[in-house]
Amino acid sequence: MKFATKLLHGTSCFDPVTGAASTPIYQASTFHQADLDRPGAYDYARSGNPTRHALEEAIAVLEGGARGFAFASGMAAISSVFMLFSAGDHVVVAEDVYGGTYRFLTKVLSRMNIDVTFVDTTCVEAVERAVTPRTRGIYLETPSNPTLKVTDIAAVCHIAKAKNIIVIVDNTFLTPYYQRPLELGADIVIHSATKFIGGHSDVVAGLAVTKDAELGEQLYFIQNGMGAVLGAQDSWLVMRGLKSLKARLDVSTQTAEKIARWLANHPSVAKVHYTGLAGHPGHQLQSRQASGHGAVLSFDVGSRERAKALFDRVTLPIVAVSLGAVETILSYPAMMSHAAMPAAERERRGITDGLIRLSAGLEDADDLVRDLEQALEGVEAALSESKSKAFSGA
Amino acid sequence: MHLETKLVQAGVGRDTITGAVSFPVYYATAYRHPSLGQSTGYDYTRTANPTRKVLEEAIAEAECGDAGFACASGMAAIHTVMGLFSQGDHLIVSLDLYGGTYRLFEQVLSRYGLQFSYVDLRDLQAFAGAIRPETKAVLIETPTNPLMQITDIACVAGIAKRSGLLTIVDNTFMTPYYQRPLELGADLVLHSGTKYLGGHNDVLAGLIVTKGAELSEKVRFLHNSIGATLGPQDCWLLVRGMKTLALRMERHQSNALQVARKLREHPAVTDVFYPGLDDHPGYEIQSKQATGYSGMVSFRVRFSAQVGPFLENLRIISFAESLGGVESLCTYPATQTHADIPQKIREYVGVCDRLLRLSVGVEHPDDLIHDLIQALDASLVAEGCRR
Numbered sequence: 138m139k140f141a142t143k144l145l146h147g148t149s150c151f152d153p154v155t156g157a158a159s160t161p162i163y164q165a166s167t168f169h170q171a172d173l174d175r176p177g178a179y180d181y182a183r184s185g186n187p188t189r190h191a192l193e194e195a196i197a198v199l200e201g202g203a204r205g206f207a208f209a210s211g212m213a214a215i216s217s218v219f220m221l222f223s224a225g226d227h228v229v230v231a232e233d234v235y236g237g238t239y240r241f242l243t244k245v246l247s248r249m250n251i252d253v254t255f256v257d258t259t260c261v262e263a264v265e266r267a268v269t270p271r272t273r274g275i276y277l278e279t280p281s282n283p284t285l286k287v288t289d290i291a292a293v294c295h296i297a298k299a300k301n302i303i304v305i306v307d308n309t310f311l312t313p314y315y316q317r318p319l320e321l322g323a324d325i326v327i328h329s330a331t332k333f334i335g336g337h338s339d340v341v342a343g344l345a346v347t348k349d350a351e352l353g354e355q356l357y358f359i360q361n362g363m364g365a366v367l368g369a370q371d372s373w374l375v376m377r378g379l380k381s382l383k384a385r386l387d388v389s390t391q392t393a394e395k396i397a398r399w400l401a402n403h404p405s406v407a408k409v410h411y412t413g414l415a416g417h418p419g420h421q422l423q424s425r426q427a428s429g430h431g432a433v434l435s436f437d438v439g440s441r442e443r444a445k446a447l448f449d450r451v452t453l454p455i456v457a458v459s460l461g462a463v464e465t466i467l468s469y470p471a472m473m474s475h476a477a478m479p480a481a482e483r484e485r486r487g488i489t490d491g492l493i494r495l496s497a498g499l500e501d502a503d504d505l506v507r508d509l510e511q512a513l514e515g516v517e518a519a520l521s522e523s524k525s526k527a528f529s530g531a
Numbered sequence: 532m533h534l535e536t537k538l539v540q541a542g543v544g545r546d547t548i549t550g551a552v553s554f555p556v557y558y559a560t561a562y563r564h565p566s567l568g569q570s571t572g573y574d575y576t577r578t579a580n581p582t583r584k585v586l587e588e589a590i591a592e593a594e595c596g597d598a599g600f601a602c603a604s605g606m607a608a609i610h611t612v613m614g615l616f617s618q619g620d621h622l623i624v625s626l627d628l629y630g631g632t633y634r635l636f637e638q639v640l641s642r643y644g645l646q647f648s649y650v651d652l653r654d655l656q657a658f659a660g661a662i663r664p665e666t667k668a669v670l671i672e673t674p675t676n677p678l679m680q681i682t683d684i685a686c687v688a689g690i691a692k693r694s695g696l697l698t699i700v701d702n703t704f705m706t707p708y709y710q711r712p713l714e715l716g717a718d719l720v721l722h723s724g725t726k727y728l729g730g731h732n733d734v735l736a737g738l739i740v741t742k743g744a745e746l747s748e749k750v751r752f753l754h755n756s757i758g759a760t761l762g763p764q765d766c767w768l769l770v771r772g773m774k775t776l777a778l779r780m781e782r783h784q785s786n787a788l789q790v791a792r793k794l795r796e797h798p799a800v801t802d803v804f805y806p807g808l809d810d811h812p813g814y815e816i817q818s819k820q821a822t823g824y825s826g827m828v829s830f831r832v833r834f835s836a837q838v839g840p841f842l843e844n845l846r847i848i849s850f851a852e853s854l855g856g857v858e859s860l861c862t863y864p865a866t867q868t869h870a871d872i873p874q875k876i877r878e879y880v881g882v883c884d885r886l887l888r889l890s891v892g893v894e895h896p897d898d899l900i901h902d903l904i905q906a907l908d909a910s911l912v913a914e915g916c917r918r
Contacts, residue, residue, distance in 0.1 A: 212758025364606025365759030
């Protein structure tokens, strides 16, 4: 079955009792037990809810894993997965990991005596060097947020396999439509389903998929034990979004590519990060391990002053945190997604004061380009005006 | 303002645009920034959501605390609070405890070097004696689940304060309608909002209420960083449930008292545990520290072989996990809520295989009593036949 069909028919998504084409929302916290000796499939909604279960099965099928899990947020998925490790364990983590993950690892998990080494995972040798006898996990984000560095998933998994290390991949940016890390050797895939999977800026959710059943059983214990599960209504919304994932990503990716090419030729733009551009250092690798480049790009306008002027002038994109929605979203990583990271760490990772992240939505691509064009022109005009004022003042 | 009024008024007048009396469900995950560096107060829903805020302020006000936090489940609330502690820290916890909490502590958090001692907190000397240099907090469930043991919150909190410990109270069974631990000296209150606060067996939720700016800020950081937050629809359902909390609690309680009295008259029952019975060992403390006794009743049948037939013969009362809803539920702790506690500990505490827990709903009391009596009668007959 092809991916587009799998999105709709990968699991039996209709209600067996009524035939309803959309899975019902089971807003029940508890389930009647008919027999003391034969517990039913569901007893308490934290342990299992039919609506959540339908979503969990759907994502497992799409990622090609044994078992799926739905969490209250992407961070709840990430923090739950990290609970697979114990005090004294060591984890190697991609250095330009999402700011919220960085905060959780350095401010919460560190107090539980889990050592984390941040490395540039685009360099496989650096990953290998960082591995110690206590290393139990490697955590990747590829392409990374927001500078879109590409890590060779298969190569990292190869190192890990020999040493019995679990590889976890945050697949939020590409989704299983473009990239399936479990097929490349990873053990666990994580999603902020708030992004492309939900796709409508209307639900906060996290997902995780394990490759094998045994790891699935361990993660199930943690999901149920810690209880950071996704509610029934939200599970339904994520499933609803999932059905149009391919249709949305096809359009958004085309738009992102068009905008990236246009920005790359614009004199006011110092740098464009998009793996679909042939000049991007990760272009070849990305084209090999994924079937698309996704809808997120970032570009550098040179300074905070210029970035602010641009944000004030755009009319179509929403200026907000988050990404992966039907609406185009512009974010300012230095103050938003990566605000939790110290300035020096940020700069070292290329998250400069002039960097802007764009997540392409479903608006017409020409409208978006025109909007960015007028905004960038306005920035230049405003800055040259203020400069000439400064001269005349002197 | 009285609690009933506070609860009913939650969110009223907050929607200044339309005047909607029921505050809207904000499904937005992202919020448009007016300009770079400016925020409406909402940036990303995990950090703050307008609907969740109504709920968080309502529970903080009801518990007389400074800040409230809504989590994906009661266990998510407990887990989030445990993020306050670091490797090597030690906590003292009620001996008779919800099985899910015990499982989280023993099978997950112990791997991170947190240590837990389970102490009968009715015994203040035992509590004081369990305090070590690395002890950071005491976690009280009162009444305990399922044996309804009563801990003197003010006494434990007093000892805790002198020893520099945080006092955390799981107030799920009583709700702020009957008991407000923060007013008795506790620092932090936990709820499984799934239970009485939601009250309709239809939403899974957890709540945290903190006292003091510093503790509130720490929990706010953990709540956002760990991310086990509650979705907006569930927040709205919980607020909706809380508006009728007072009415429901009164009915739960009066039904529970009638059920408890009838149960002890039945020959198939050996023990009844309900803190509202005036010969319950915790009755005096409960009457002093709370304004009511809530709707949870546990009881032991004479023979474990009665349990199966009893549950099968119930007609109105559902055999299901959970509690605190309008529908009456009966739970068998040994295999359900407390299955994760080792049998030896379970039996030492008194959660034996003859113990049943009733969450008395708001049906007519005569129907509930009739259902229980016929099922108990049937269980005696079945047990007799087997002999």
